[in-house]
Amino acid sequence: MKISYYPGCTLKTKANNLEKAAVASLEALGIEVEEIDRWNCCGAVYSLTADDLIHHVGPVRNLIRAKEMGADKLVTLCSMCYNTLARANQLMKDDEVKRDTINRFMDDEIDYSGEVEVVHYLTYLQEQVGWDKLREQVKVPLTGLKVGTYYGCTLQRPAEVGIEPMGSYTQMTGLLEALGATVVPFNAADKCCGSYQVLGAAPGENSAASAILNSAAGAGIEALATSCPLCEYNLGKQQQQMLEKQAIEQGVPTFYFSQLLAVALGIDPELCRFELNDGQSLELLKSKNYLAAA
């Protein structure tokens, strides 16, 4: 099996831990990953202004790259890239007038009308590999690890592109349970992490993030799994400061779901790039003895 893959800028820099672990996992599962050629920024945030079409040009250009490569599916990982690409794709499929304007503006490219399907990595794993098959491949079961699934906003909103309905977390739950972990629900699972609001807040004073961590800790969760670099930044990278400011009582190590997948598949921890997580994340895995085999 071979997939066309769109990485995204952040996954090549600050969130390389999300990407490296995910790509290594697919390869371990026998799936060849082909990064699309000449990709550019996804646009990061889907523009909601009705007549602001220029901000759709970036995501559409990436979809055209995938179409040129003959891909019918484009798999992506980062929640924000997924959201922006999927919504731009939907616009090109559904809105004849805007599609025409965008295609005319991009007179250096072939025309596009939503031929490629944008698929999130989790959905791809569920549909193409399946949780039962994945369970058979697990080398280091994450037995005894209590994980909270934290989807963040952009994986589920709006409903037209959400990987599953709001309030439902079956894909990440299916994955984590296949890896042997115990998924524990918590009240703030569907709350926003504070997103870009963090830019205006002093370090460690993003109350949206601390509320989520407190809710998770209160439910007895030991680790949070996410697929969004901005959520990870707000929940993971800010934790030490939240602890210092006593905004949270205890830390909850955060991971990209792909890192937990890679660990369970027995992949070299180097590829998980834990140095990009908050230090307690690696400590937790060590204390649970999940890295001993590698």
Next chain:
Amino acid sequence: MCETTSTPKFATGDRAILPEGASTIPIYVMGKMYEVPETLTIMKAMEFAGFRFLRGAGCRGGICGACPTVFRKAGDYKLHYGLACQTVVEPNMYLAQIPFFPANRASYDIEEMSGLADAIHALYPELFRCVSCNLCTKACPMDVDVLGYISALKQGNIEKAARLSFDCIQCGLCASRCMGEIPQYHIAQLARRVFARYIQPQAEHLKSRVTEIEAGKYDQMLDEMSGMSKDDLEKTYVDREREPDMVEPGSWMPQDRQYL
């Protein structure tokens, strides 16, 4: 950039002279029509028409980037771009020279940077204003994938940016078209410098040669030569050992190998 003089009767300098019976074509320079000989470059045609380049011309060989031209053709909505010293005139082209386009250049000390993209991002935060419109690439007279290298830099890939931008001659047309107001060509130059200083493997033979030079290996030879009379120096030059033309590579070695 230029000034007009009256239409020349005599050839001066390298100004083109219209041969007897040569056909001319109309071109429009800043909106005014001139009949110029066909087959000339834009630069020669403008000089033929009486413009004189005080700035906005340099190498005349397509490499200095001083002479970018923007033009349209009658009845075509598209903008076209070229170098005036390289692009041949076409009938009814409407053109203007853009010899300079303002673009801020960040100041930095290359020795205080690293091979990571963070420093480039900090010096040029406007990089993230790119909307991938690709107008920069369309404007490039050197066919550089400008959007490609800007994207590579956003992705932290300095090597890719350095390689993709290698043909850039800093003419500035990319910056003139950018909706994100990005000074692309300055950022690309910084990327190439960072690549060369921190990422590209250093050439070992060059390093050892520099060490030899610094240790004074060639000082005596150079001192001797600088003390020679002109006649002796000429004789030394004429008598020097020289690799014969068209020799099989690797088959020739000089007699005197003390400096190899």
